[in-house]
Amino acid sequence: MTNGHHGSALFGKVAVVTGAGSGIGAAAALRFAAEGASVAVIDIRAEAAQETADRIAKEQGQAIAIAADVSSAAALEEAMDRVMREFGGIDVLYNNAGVDSSGSVSVAEEADWDRCMTINVKGTFLASRAALRHMDDGGSIINQGSVAGLVGIPNFAAYCAAKGAVIALTRQMAIDLAPRRIRVNVICPGTVYTPLMEPMLRARGDGDLEAGLAKTILKYPIGRLGAPEEIANVALFLACGQSSFMTGSVLTTDGGMTAQ
Ligand code: 1HS
Numbered sequence: 249m250t251n252g253h254h255g256s257a258l259f260g261k262v263a264v265v266t267g268a269g270s271g272i273g274a275a276a277a278l279r280f281a282a283e284g285a286s287v288a289v290i291d292i293r294a295e296a297a298q299e300t301a302d303r304i305a306k307e308q309g310q311a312i313a314i315a316a317d318v319s320s321a322a323a324l325e326e327a328m329d330r331v332m333r334e335f336g337g338i339d340v341l342y343n344n345a346g347v348d349s350s351g352s353v354s355v356a357e358e359a360d361w362d363r364c365m366t367i368n369v370k371g372t373f374l375a376s377r378a379a380l381r382h383m384d385d386g387g388s389i390i391n392q393g394s395v396a397g398l399v400g401i402p403n404f405a406a407y408c409a410a411k412g413a414v415i416a417l418t419r420q421m422a423i424d425l426a427p428r429r430i431r432v433n434v435i436c437p438g439t440v441y442t443p444l445m446e447p448m449l450r451a452r453g454d455g456d457l458e459a460g461l462a463k464t465i466l467k468y469p470i471g472r473l474g475a476p477e478e479i480a481n482v483a484l485f486l487a488c489g490q491s492s493f494m495t496g497s498v499l500t501t502d503g504g505m506t507a508q
Pocket of ligand 1: 348393394395396401437438439440445464467505
C-alpha cells in the first residue's frame, strides 16, 4: 500500500460498498482495502466501479467491480451472489449509494420524489436484504444518512425525508439484527464536496459554483466542507471491531453544522 493508511483493521474481511465509483463510496472502498478487506465495488456506472477497483488493485488491494442499480432487487441479489462466489461471504455492507433531489414541497416533482426515495431508502433496504443472505454473524452494516435527516435543509424536501427514513430504518434494523450480532449504524455527513453535491452548490450560488460553495461553508463552524476521506474514516471505525458496542447509533460527521 502506498497511501499512508496501511493497516489491518479489516484483515480477512469482505466489504461491499454501493455507490463506490466516486465520492465517499470510492474513498471508503479504498480505505477498507488499505485495511486488508477484499472489497466489492458496486456502482450503477460500470466504468466508475472498474476505475475504483483498478485504483485498489494498483495499491495491491483486492477488489472486484460490479455494475448494479440499487433500485433493482434482482441486480442486487445477483451482485451479492457474485461477492459470495468470489470472496466467500460478506462481513461489511456500506449502503452509500444515493442521489439528491431539490425543491420545496410546493414545487418538487413527483418523479424526483420517487427517485429520491427509491435510491436512498428502498436501495438501502434492497441491498441489505440481498447482502444479509450471505452475511455471517458479527458483521457490520453502515447506512449513509445526512445532516438533512436531522435538520431541515432549504429546498431539499424529498432528500430530507429520505435521509430521515434511512436513520429510522437504521435503528429498526439494529434491533432485528442484534441477535445475529450484526451491527447497524448510520453516518450523517455534512456537505462533502463530491459529484452529488455540485448541482446543489451551483443552484445555491444562482448558477455560480464558487458562490454556492462560499454560502454553504458559512453553515459550517469548522469553516470548510468535508472531504470524502473524513467520512471514510468514520465508516472504517463502524466497519471494524473498534466500534463493537455500537449499534443503532447515529454518527453526525458534520464540522459542527448541527451543533448550532
Ligand atoms: C447532501 C448532503 O447530505 C448534505 S445536505 C445539505 C446540508 S448543507 O450544507 O446545505 O447545510
